[in-house]
Amino acid sequence: MEVVFLFTVGELQEILAVALQEGGDFADVFTEEKVSNSVVCEDDLIERVNSGLEAGVGIRVLSGQSTAYVYTNDLNLSAVKKAAHVASKAASDKVKGTTVVDLCRQKPRTVFEILRQPEDVPIDEKVEAVIKGNRSARALDERIAQVMVSYGDVVQRIQVANSMGDLVEDERVRTRFVVHVVAQEGSLIQTGYEAIGGLTGFELVRGDEPERLAEIAARQALLMLGAKPAPSGRMPVVMAAEAGGTMVHEACGHGLEADLVQKDLSVYTGKLKERVAAEIVTIIDDGTLPNKYGSFSFDDEGTPSGRNVLIKDGILTSYMYDRLSARQDGHPLTGNGRRQSFAHRPIPRMTNTYIAPGNTDPGEIIAQTKKGLLVKKMGGGQVNPTTGDFVFDVSEAYLIENGRITIPVRGATLTGNGPEALREIELVGSDLGFAIGTCGKEGQGVPVSDAQPTILIKQLIVGGTGQ
Amino acid sequence: MKNEEIAHWAVAQSQKQGAELAEAFLLRDKSFSVRVRQGKVESIEQAEERGLGIRVLVGERMGFAYTSFLAKGPVEKTVSQAIANAAKTAADKNNALPASPARIPELVLYDPKIVATPVEEKIRVAKAVEEAAFAADPRVIKTEHASYGDTVYEVSIVNSRGVDVNYRGSFCGGSVWVVARENGDTQTGSGMDYVLDFADLKPEVIGQEASQEAVAMLGAKKVSSQRVPLVMPPRVATQFLGVLAPALSAEAVQKGRSLLAGKLGEMVASPRVTLIDDGTLPRGINSSPVDGEGVPSGRTVLIEGGQLQTYLYNTYTASKDGTDSTGNASRPSYRGTPEIGPSNLYLEAGDCNQGELLKDIAQGFYLLEVLGMHTANPISGDFSVGAAGIWIEKGELAYPVRGVAVAGNILDLFRGVEALGNDLRFYLGYGSPSIRFGPMAVSGE
Numbered sequence: 048m049e050v051v052f053l054f055t056v057g058e059l060q061e062i063l064a065v066a067l068q069e070g071g072d073f074a075d076v077f078t079e080e081k082v083s084n085s086v087v088c089e090d091d092l093i094e095r096v097n098s099g100l101e102a103g104v105g106i107r108v109l110s111g112q113s114t115a116y117v118y119t120n121d122l123n124l125s126a127v128k129k130a131a132h133v134a135s136k137a138a139s140d141k142v143k144g145t146t147v148v149d150l151c152r153q154k155p156r157t158v159f160e161i162l163r164q165p166e167d168v169p170i171d172e173k174v175e176a177v178i179k180g181n182r183s184a185r186a187l188d189e190r191i192a193q194v195m196v197s198y199g200d201v202v203q204r205i206q207v208a209n210s211m212g213d214l215v216e217d218e219r220v221r222t223r224f225v226v227h228v229v230a231q232e233g234s235l236i237q238t239g240y241e242a243i244g245g246l247t248g249f250e251l252v253r254g255d256e257p258e259r260l261a262e263i264a265a266r267q268a269l270l271m272l273g274a275k276p277a278p279s280g281r282m283p284v285v286m287a288a289e290a291g292g293t294m295v296h297e298a299c300g301h302g303l304e305a306d307l308v309q310k311d312l313s314v315y316t317g318k319l320k321e322r323v324a325a326e327i328v329t330i331i332d333d334g335t336l337p338n339k340y341g342s343f344s345f346d347d348e349g350t351p352s353g354r355n356v357l358i359k360d361g362i363l364t365s366y367m368y369d370r371l372s373a374r375q376d377g378h379p380l381t382g383n384g385r386r387q388s389f390a391h392r393p394i395p396r397m398t399n400t401y402i403a404p405g406n407t408d409p410g411e412i413i414a415q416t417k418k419g420l421l422v423k424k425m426g427g428g429q430v431n432p433t434t435g436d437f438v439f440d441v442s443e444a445y446l447i448e449n450g451r452i453t454i455p456v457r458g459a460t461l462t463g464n465g466p467e468a469l470r471e472i473e474l475v476g477s478d479l480g481f482a483i484g485t486c487g488k489e490g491q492g493v494p495v496s497d498a499q500p501t502i503l504i505k506q507l508i509v510g511g512t513g514q
Numbered sequence: 515m516k517n518e519e520i521a522h523w524a525v526a527q528s529q530k531q532g533a534e535l536a537e538a539f540l541l542r543d544k545s546f547s548v549r550v551r552q553g554k555v556e557s558i559e560q561a562e563e564r565g566l567g568i569r570v571l572v573g574e575r576m577g578f579a580y581t582s583f584l585a586k587g588p589v590e591k592t593v594s595q596a597i598a599n600a601a602k603t604a605a606d607k608n609n610a611l612p613a614s615p616a617r618i619p620e621l622v623l624y625d626p627k628i629v630a631t632p633v634e635e636k637i638r639v640a641k642a643v644e645e646a647a648f649a650a651d652p653r654v655i656k657t658e659h660a661s662y663g664d665t666v667y668e669v670s671i672v673n674s675r676g677v678d679v680n681y682r683g684s685f686c687g688g689s690v691w692v693v694a695r696e697n698g699d700t701q702t703g704s705g706m707d708y709v710l711d712f713a714d715l716k717p718e719v720i721g722q723e724a725s726q727e728a729v730a731m732l733g734a735k736k737v738s739s740q741r742v743p744l745v746m747p748p749r750v751a752t753q754f755l756g757v758l759a760p761a762l763s764a765e766a767v768q769k770g771r772s773l774l775a776g777k778l779g780e781m782v783a784s785p786r787v788t789l790i791d792d793g794t795l796p797r798g799i800n801s802s803p804v805d806g807e808g809v810p811s812g813r814t815v816l817i818e819g820g821q822l823q824t825y826l827y828n829t830y831t832a833s834k835d836g837t838d839s840t841g842n843a844s845r846p847s848y849r850g851t852p853e854i855g856p857s858n859l860y861l862e863a864g865d866c867n868q869g870e871l872l873k874d875i876a877q878g879f880y881l882l883e884v885l886g887m888h889t890a891n892p893i894s895g896d897f898s899v900g901a902a903g904i905w906i907e908k909g910e911l912a913y914p915v916r917g918v919a920v921a922g923n924i925l926d927l928f929r930g931v932e933a934l935g936n937d938l939r940f941y942l943g944y945g946s947p948s949i950r951f952g953p954m955a956v957s958g959e
Binding site for chain 1: 551554555556557558559560561562563564565576577578579580581582583588591592595596598599600602603604606633656658693700701702738739768769770771773849850851883885886888889891893894896898899900902916917918919920921922955957958959
């Protein structure tokens with residue numbers, strides 16, 4: 048299916064003028080067209096091959112700190128102008144006279160290389176990648192009871208124009224590959240999971256990548272069949288780099304999003320330039336990283352993506368802003384204004400968030416731990432940004448006894464408090480591992496990646512059922 | 515073209531292009547929402563959206579494609595894409611579309627008041643939620659926001675076997691997230707409710723409940739790790755029902771990823787547990803005359819007196835098991851194929867009041883909030899969640915506790931149900947009374 052439309056400069060100019068007719072001091076138009084394809088194999092069959100084409104436009108009018116947002120997927124110019132008029136009437140400030148600056152197309156500062164456009168890849172190749180993953184997981188062991196492999200690609204073309212004269216057009220290509228494995232022994236069922244994704248084309252799954260990912264998921268499910276229940280209580284925790292960065296995302300990331308900070312709803316409010324983490328901790332949010340899942344050239348408000356150091360050597364240096372919160376603080380835009388689709392207004396969001404590598408050898412970190420839990424793989428998490436209490440799910444873990452990795456233990460939630468956990472990071476490894484996820488906030492999901500080196504946290508509460 | 519006409523045209527077009535069977539699912543909705551904070555409007559959103567999903571069967575192969583462009587040209591291309599996709603999927607004799615239903619339940623799902631109410635009045639509702647939160651307790655110092663929102667929608671399902679259904683509905687709701695502060699301690703609480711009728715929305719109750727929760731948590735402590743009985747109010751209990759729900763899907767059972775597989779007729783929960791799914795529930799937020807593929811909605815007793823009676827079916831899984839669909843093909847969007855999901859899933863109430871539920875508990879934990887419920891594993895049933903609530907001592911609520919984790923297996927949890935409250939309440943599609951459970955692992959200091 049091919050591109051159907053994007054607006055002309057003249058049309059955008061007209062829409063913006065209508066949006067500011069009745070009031071408001073800023074307006075923008077976000078136009079989106081999305082082509083998606085997915086292939087799913089389960090039960091040893093190609094169950095689904097789905098495709099979709101959708102488009103829509105969202106019009107926002109700001110007046111002071113108040114937002115009016117109207118969206119529609121009727122893309123006739125007259126319908127869009129009607130939507131702009133509705134937004135204008137809903138704007139709470141009736142002071143008229145804000146004019147639209149002539150639109151000027153912005154060039155991207157960061158460009159991403161897409162080697163194989165998903166739209167140019169025959170569907171048979173996508174099906175084949177999924178079949179390869181399925182075969183590899185099933186071949187591993189008789190106890191593999193079910194395998195679900197899915198491939199998906201999305202080509203999103205966006206256009207953002209605002210009343211300050213910025214016009215941005217961009218194409219984002221995202222590809223992901225996910226494997227779920229169920230292993231069964233008697234009445235015991237355990238699962239394994241592995242996912243990769245990026246702002247990248249079909250090259251994501253080149254070579255024997257599908258087999259490699261499927262095997263990781265299958266091995267994890269099998270390992271968990273023989274694992275003991277996770278312990279319960281407070282203990283030192285080593286988090287391997289390959290575990291990904293869910294902990295940093297929850298313990299710190301959400302609390303540094305400027306909307307929550309400005310409403311005094313974040314545990315990090317008013318802590319700028321203060322020590323909020325151990326001195327060995329530096330945390331960065333970087334939307335410009337090559338081909339990562341949370342990368343982009345422009346955010347969903349048309350701001351170029353950026354590399355923002357949030358915490359430097361333990362000192363809080365910056366929050367993450369969208370346009371609305373940046374206006375309030377008089378802060379430069381940081382490129383964190385994101386939205387799930389045209390059907391959502393932008394809010395401050397993370398991109399690729401990570402703890403910067405330190406200089407301790409990862410093996411040494413385990414060797415220095417007398418007794419604790421080694422987290423090898425994390426799942427999802429959640430935080431209450433106001434209290435700072437967070438949880439994250441561990442899907443693969445081991446006990447550490449006298450500096451050595453001993454037995455595998457089953458999944459458990461680890462819980463802690465953001466600022467406390469950051470202060471209690473005692474060692475930071477020289478490695479770095481990424482994991483992808485879909486981050487949810489206010490009902491909007493956006494692709495992100497998180498990363499960290501191997502780290503030692505003095506203590507977290509492990510929510511297991513064992514001793 | 516009108517909705518039904520587009521749907522009929524898409525089905526005819528699919529057959530013309532070579533599909534043996536075809537189905538068009540068309541969804542059109544309009545929504546409104548407003549958020550207020552400290553008495554001021556923070557945002558207003560209005561939206562209109564529509565889209566079409568086309569499912570075709572070519573031989574025994576199924577293909578699917580969707581589009582938000584509802585003109586003939588793009589719909590024709592979407593049909594071609596669905597047929598091309600079918601060529602790549604596996605042939606499966608159980609792929610089928612339902613026939614025209616004999617009788618469709620009549621339900622009142624649309625409240626004209628939702629559309630007729632002026633925007634100013636809706637803003638007043640959001641403000642009333644916030645005012646009630648502040649009025650409930652002086653220690654409630656701010657809100658993240660208070661909101662009102664509503665949606666009206668129209669669904670058309672047409673297939674080449676004679677299904678031709680068109681219905682509309684609406685719902686509205688409010689929510690608030692509050693912060694309470696005392697002696698340097700900060701705690702949060704939330705309230706929300708969604709209803710079919712505008713007149714049923716009680717902004718005061720939403721605000722009060724959020725404040726009560728936040729204030730109750732002030733001065734929270736930590737406790738040491740131990741196994742104690744749990745008591746959950748309906749809001750928390752329904753979140754645990756959400757972990758059990760996927761195991762009731764016939765698809766999960768057939769694919770070996772349900773912990774209830776092979777347990778029909780067995781005791782899978784305490785004899786006190788009766789679990790019902792009812793897509794025809796009067797005023798149920800997920801009630802509908804038909805499911806996502808046009809099969810009439812029904813009432814299905816899943817667990818009766820602790821014994822597993824049946825699973826939830828759509829047309830495909832029913833064909834595979836040689837039974838009838840229970841009308842549980844769920845389809846929240848035009849972007850996907852019908853999967854299986856509960857409609858209004860609820861646990862039948864008991865007859866205990868709160869005092870009776872807590873009676874005789876020497877040490878226990880009354881849960882007010884769980885964190886990370888989405889990380890529970892619905893396949894193994896293992897859950898481990900962050901928790902906050904009130905510690906129970908000698909049959910009474912004693913002091914607030916936070917920063918702990920509660921872990922176990924969902925089947926063990928429901929096998930351990932010791933008493934049920936008389937306060938059945940729904941939160942979106944899940945309903946539960948307060949529940950007293952047997953001892954579970956609480957991890958702390």
